[in-house]
Amino acid sequence: xxxxxxxxxxxxxxxxxxxxxxxxxxxxxxxxxxxxxxxxxxxxxxxxxxxxxxxxxxxxxxxxxxxxxxxxxxxxxxxxxxxxxxxxxxxxxxxxxxxxxxxxxxxxxxxxxxxxxxxxxxxxxxxxxxxxxxxxxxxx
Amino acid sequence: xxxxxxxxxxxxxxxxxxxxxxxxxxxxxxxxxxxxxxxxxxxxxxxxxxxxxxxxxxxxxxxxxxxxxxxxxxxxxxxxxxxxxxxxxxxxxxxxxxxxxxxxxxxxxx
Numbered sequence: 001x002x003x004x005x006x007x008x009x010x011x012x013x014x015x016x017x018x019x020x021x022x023x024x025x026x027x028x029x030x031x032x033x034x035x036x037x038x039x040x041x042x043x044x045x046x047x048x049x050x051x052x053x054x055x056x057x058x059x060x061x062x063x064x065x066x067x068x069x070x071x072x073x074x075x076x077x078x079x080x081x082x083x084x085x086x087x088x089x090x091x092x093x094x095x096x097x098x099x100x101x102x103x104x105x106x107x108x109x110x111x112x113x114x115x116x117x118x119x120x121x122x123x124x125x126x127x128x129x130x131x132x133x134x135x136x137x138x139x140x
Numbered sequence: 141x142x143x144x145x146x147x148x149x150x151x152x153x154x155x156x157x158x159x160x161x162x163x164x165x166x167x168x169x170x171x172x173x174x175x176x177x178x179x180x181x182x183x184x185x186x187x188x189x190x191x192x193x194x195x196x197x198x199x200x201x202x203x204x205x206x207x208x209x210x211x212x213x214x215x216x217x218x219x220x221x222x223x224x225x226x227x228x229x230x231x232x233x234x235x236x237x238x239x240x241x242x243x244x245x246x247x248x249x250x
Contacts, residue, residue: 025190028166031212032185057184059184059187063186064186064187067187067190071190071194071197
């Protein structure tokens with residue numbers, strides 16, 4: 001005898017085994033599955049037929065997993081780019097400010113002052129550029 | 141049936157345009173698209189969700205968990221400001237493609 005709740009529980013297990021995460025997006029997919037079962041039953045299918053049609057309509061776990069993974073990877077990449085930018089923005093002034101302080105104290109421009117100053121400015125600018133690129137990319 | 145490449149390319153503008161009319165959820169979005177296209181624009185249902193999540197990551201739409209009429213959990217999506225701008229851009233591009241095609245088609249019958 002077909003039992004809808006048992007079948008949905010089995011379907012959830014298959015999805016989880018294929019790597020679809022819970023609660024998101026699995027809860028959302030289950031909610032969709034249930035609505036489709038109801039619609040199919042209203043159109044005249046038996047509970048079992050409606051369930052099978054809805055499962056097919058939702059798609060294979062493996063294929064869905066691949067798509068969700070792509071979304072996650074893109075998001076991670078964007079976060080990494082922005083973090084790299086923030087890192088540059090923090091490290092840059094960390095080199096610039098002590099160099100300027102040293103120049104103020106000694107009133108000279110030597111390699112010990114100029115090198116970290118230039119490096120700090122480059123790192124700061126690179127950081128700002130990277131962060132802006134990351135933010136713009138995340139909205140594209 | 142419309143080719144899958146075209147279905148995929150039109151997914152974002154379709155979703156944005158539907159959400160411009162108000163908050164909605166995955167199942168309703170799919171049914172609305174099916175209905176409006178006379179069943180010719182069909183997605184594999186599950187594939188809608190990665191698209192929605194990607195659009196949410198881009199800051200175009202936002203989501204919230206709510207309840208369905210039967211008391212079950214349901215995730216609702218709505219358009220954000222950046223989504224409106226993205227929709228306008230999509231419309232502009234699709235209009236251009238359409239006008240070029242329509243122009244070429246017209247010339248064939250002259």
